[in-house]
Amino acid sequence: MSAPARRARRHDPGRRDRLVDTALDVVAEQGVTAATHRAIARAADVPLGSLTYHFASLTELLAAAFTRHVDTVAERFDERMRAAPDRAAALQALAEHLTDDLLGSSRDLVLAVELYVAAARDPALREVTQDWMSRSRRSLERHLDPITAREVDALVEGLVLHSALSTDPMTAAQIHSALTRLAG
Amino acid sequence: MSAPARRARRHDPGRRDRLVDTALDVVAEQGVTAATHRAIARAADVPLGSLTYHFASLTELLAAAFTRHVDTVAERFDERMRAAPDRAAALQALAEHLTDDLLGSSRDLVLAVELYVAAARDPALREVTQDWMSRSRRSLERHLDPITAREVDALVEGLVLHSALSTDPMTAAQIHSALTRLAG
DNA sequence: CGGTCATAGGAACAACCGTACACAACGATT
DNA sequence: AATCGTTGTGTACGGTTGTTCCTATGACCG
Numbered sequence A, B: 001m002s003a004p005a006r007r008a009r010r011h012d013p014g015r016r017d018r019l020v021d022t023a024l025d026v027v028a029e030q031g032v033t034a035a036t037h038r039a040i041a042r043a044a045d046v047p048l049g050s051l052t053y054h055f056a057s058l059t060e061l062l063a064a065a066f067t068r069h070v071d072t073v074a075e076r077f078d079e080r081m082r083a084a085p086d087r088a089a090a091l092q093a094l095a096e097h098l099t100d101d102l103l104g105s106s107r108d109l110v111l112a113v114e115l116y117v118a119a120a121r122d123p124a125l126r127e128v129t130q131d132w133m134s135r136s137r138r139s140l141e142r143h144l145d146p147i148t149a150r151e152v153d154a155l156v157e158g159l160v161l162h163s164a165l166s167t168d169p170m171t172a173a174q175i176h177s178a179l180t181r182l183a184g
Numbered sequence C: 001c002g003g004t005c006a007t008a009g010g011a012a013c014a015a016c017c018g019t020a021c022a023c024a025a026c027g028a029t030t
Numbered sequence D: 001a002a003t004c005g006t007t008g009t010g011t012a013c014g015g016t017t018g019t020t021c022c023t024a025t026g027a028c029c030g
Helices: A015-030 A037-044 A048-054 A058-083 A087-104 A106-121 A123-140 A146-165 A172-183 B015-030 B037-044 B048-054 B058-083 B087-104 B106-121 B123-140 B146-165 B172-183
Strands: none
Touching: A015 A037, A015 A048, A015 A058, A015 A106, A037 A048, A048 A058, A058 A087, A058 A106, A058 A123, A087 A106, A087 A146, A087 A172, A106 A123, A106 A146, A106 B106, A106 B146, A123 A146, A123 B146, A146 A172, A146 B106, A146 B123, A146 B146, A146 B172, A172 B146, A172 B172, B015 B037, B015 B048, B015 B058, B015 B106, B037 B048, B048 B058, B058 B087, B058 B106, B058 B123, B087 B106, B087 B146, B087 B172, B106 B123, B106 B146, B123 B146, B146 B172
């Protein structure tokens, strides 16, 4: 009998960080309702007690995970907006951001919807969505007036949800056409 | 000691219907994650076993509830579209439908988002959202070309989600302006 | 009027959950 | 080397869940 995958991992610095990443993976792969202490612990290969040691509650862990995700996506998007020289280029970049980053990778699409789900239920997570929406709008306002930015933001949100729930998602061309029609 | 709310309700025809309505109430008031067998049974004042007798699973009950709700909202909306004489009137009616029926009544707004949530998690419920989206689009196509109808549909979905999660929702005027800008 | 069967009722079960907590093991500081 | 405080671990608890199952009831039909 060989030892069953001995885990001799006392002193694991950066475990907290790794737990946040693993939590995000579990949410992306199995949905936020399946993201339990035990599921995350299993995925990260750490004992159950480790989660409550590093995070006061499950909500706190999920909030940290979603915050990290929103940070990276928002930063990536703002980079695109900063790089765009004018309004037309910004719309083009937005369309690319949507098709590449959101609709292209099913992971980011799933995470976006799961965040909606989690936020609808948990007030603590609603802060994260608020932050996400305001950052997204601020990025758009680099090239659009505030009113248009808000409308575009809503349209984008609808496109994401639409893509997640519909069987035949819109094509990149259709998305670009819709955006220019609204804000072109 | 008075009898503790005696329940002498043997033979209760239409109970199945009443359960569907009650389930919808529970979802609207406490969210879909709180819509458990026990919560619905308590709200309908029926024993727990009655739920599994009338519905093979909780999902089946929720699907019936959401289907009923979608039916009434879709019918109400199509009525508005049928009544509109031209495209401009249709957009106006759509804006009114949004502000009155969806954003005005918090109940319908909550139910819409809860349906998104439930559908994101449960494939069986995704059929209901598909049905909802296709009916909504068909109503729009009474006055809009298919492409525009689809874009408007996505925008509407985004506006709903936006209103549900944001702290300062858009006004009726802003909504109407966004719609005419996209489809006017 | 008696039998039958769909409906009503309530208790029980097994699975799972978040969290608490007591204890073990280590690093750093004396 | 002894101590102390931080970090890691495993188990247990109390509660909730969906679902099953057995029994009781009463409306309908012959």
